[in-house]
Amino acid sequence: MIAENAGVASPSDDAEGRIYRESELARWLEVRNGAQRLMPINDFGTPWPEETSYAISDERKEVYLTYWRGRHSLPFLAPSSGHMILFRSISYATPRAKFQALVRQWVRGRGQSSKIKDLAMHRAYQQIIGMGEQAIPLILEEMERKPGHWSWALTAISGEDPVPPSARGRLKETTHAWLEWGTRKGYR
Amino acid sequence: MIDIDPADFPRLESLGYEETSSPTDEYNCLAFAAGIDDEWWEPNRGVWPEGIGEEDSLANLIEVYRRYGYECCADGKLEAGYYKIVLYGIEHGGYTSYEHAARLGNDGRWYSKLGPDEDIAHASIEAVEGPLYGRALQYMRRAIQ
Numbered sequence: 001m002i003a004e005n006a007g008v009a010s011p012s013d014d015a016e017g018r019i020y021r022e023s024e025l026a027r028w029l030e031v032r033n034g035a036q037r038l039m040p041i042n043d044f045g046t047p048w049p050e051e052t053s054y055a056i057s058d059e060r061k062e063v064y065l066t067y068w069r070g071r072h073s074l075p076f077l078a079p080s081s082g083h084m085i086l087f088r089s090i091s092y093a094t095p096r097a098k099f100q101a102l103v104r105q106w107v108r109g110r111g112q113s114s115k116i117k118d119l120a121m122h123r124a125y126q127q128i129i130g131m132g133e134q135a136i137p138l139i140l141e142e143m144e145r146k147p148g149h150w151s152w153a154l155t156a157i158s159g160e161d162p163v164p165p166s167a168r169g170r171l172k173e174t175t176h177a178w179l180e181w182g183t184r185k186g187y188r
Numbered sequence: 189m190i191d192i193d194p195a196d197f198p199r200l201e202s203l204g205y206e207e208t209s210s211p212t213d214e215y216n217c218l219a220f221a222a223g224i225d226d227e228w229w230e231p232n233r234g235v236w237p238e239g240i241g242e243e244d245s246l247a248n249l250i251e252v253y254r255r256y257g258y259e260c261c262a263d264g265k266l267e268a269g270y271y272k273i274v275l276y277g278i279e280h281g282g283y284t285s286y287e288h289a290a291r292l293g294n295d296g297r298w299y300s301k302l303g304p305d306e307d308i309a310h311a312s313i314e315a316v317e318g319p320l321y322g323r324a325l326q327y328m329r330r331a332i333q
Contacts, residue, residue, distance in 0.1 A: 152233070171214045172226075
């Protein structure tokens with residue numbers, strides 16, 4: 001059984017604000033007697049991708065680190081049994097800060113599929129949907145700034161679809177339809 | 189600069205490519221292959237001709253291109269009087285999904301739009317083959333009018 005943890009590990013996610021490196025991942029996982037600490041050891045050149053997430057298998061004593069950019073899960077062995085692995089969850093000061101961080105993760109990590117249905121399955125995009133109604137004005141603001149594939153999220157959150165069939169797949173028209181909808185609904 | 193994951197495109201770096209545009213969500217590879225740069229083609233949520241099935245099958249995509257005047261052909265060689273495209277897909281048992289399309293340029297290189305990222309030029313069809321786009325499975329051509 002794999003326990004999915006809320007939160008995403010980030011390069012600066014420790015009390016000292018250190019920047020960890022991708023090659024240190026296995027060494028990160030060392031823990032001591034439940035004290036739950038991270039132990040960076042060496043410095044290598046590759047940054048840890050911001051969108052890396054993780055899950056812990058209690059039975060197998062493995063930690064699964066998921067690189068959403070590549071959609072690959074890589075198992076790393078926990079060094080001893082009975083220990084917890086601590087990753088501090090990121091907390092965001094505001095919904096806007098959370099939204100902006102998730103947008104960055106999505107744009108960086110969504111990959112090169114030709115299908116919106118694949119792009120929308122990215123964890124960060126799903127987390128934006130999970131923000132619920134508070135994400136709607138932020139999405140509309142983002143759409144106005146830079147049109148993109150936000151129809152899926154807006155429809156998932158609101159249950160509505162103001163885009164006429166003739167406008168589907170045409171980003172300018174789709175964006176226009178959603179912005180008008182947002183104005184009518186009082187979101188902007 | 190495009191962020192290529194070698195797990196998705198294991199041969200792209202070694203076979204070589206050149207970026208030819210900025211990234212945009214405005215169009216995808218399917219529209220781009222047909223010379224259209226302001227549409228995203230996809231069943232259910234993008235441009236998709238009426239009367240064609242809404243599964244993401246290679247067979248449905250071939251029908252879409254037929255609507256735009258393309259016909260299946262044997263190869264991806266330059267041929268006077270024709271535009272050519274190649275369709276990539278993944279076979280899942282008895283079902284083949286489309287995953288990508290590229291067009292042949294007059295310079296003999298292939299031109300691809302990589303999802304919401306940049307357009308690229310690549311000398312070989314195989315350059316974008318891999319776990320994400322599958323294999324080149326069908327060539328099509330359209331007479332230049």
